[in-house]
Amino acid sequence: MTGTAPYHDPADPYQYYGYDYHVPAGLVHTLKTNGNPPADWLRPVPGQPLTFTTTAATGAGGIRLVPYYQAQRERYVVYWDLLP
Numbered sequence: 693m694t695g696t697a698p699y700h701d702p703a704d705p706y707q708y709y710g711y712d713y714h715v716p717a718g719l720v721h722t723l724k725t726n727g728n729p730p731a732d733w734l735r736p737v738p739g740q741p742l743t744f745t746t747t748a749a750t751g752a753g754g755i756r757l758v759p760y761y762q763a764q765r766e767r768y769v770v771y772w773d774l775l776p
Contacts, residue, residue, distance in 0.1 A: 715767075722773040723750040 723746060725733055733750050734757070737743040744757045760770065 719767060719769065720752045720755060721769045721771075722775055723752055723755075724775045725750065727776045 723733070726749070728749075733747050734744045735747060737745060737756070742759050745753075746755045746757070747753055760768075
């Protein structure tokens with residue numbers, strides 16, 4: 693994604709001017725849940741509160757899910773597409 697924000701005024705230093713994000717094509721954002729509840733495809737990580745991993749049944753096994761505030765200096769997904 694590249695470009696400038698719509699309705700942007702470059703003279704206003706408090707407005708966000710533009711962006712140039714490189715989103716990796718291989719960034720996983722979908723999980724195949726087969727309509728199953730999260731307890732079937734998520735496993736807690738022992739000794740790490742609020743940390744989970746996905747099972748192989750999702751088609752993307754081993755993805756680590758951590759609280760948003762712990763994701764620093766790395767790519768992350770906030771909203772996931774859950775495929776039935």
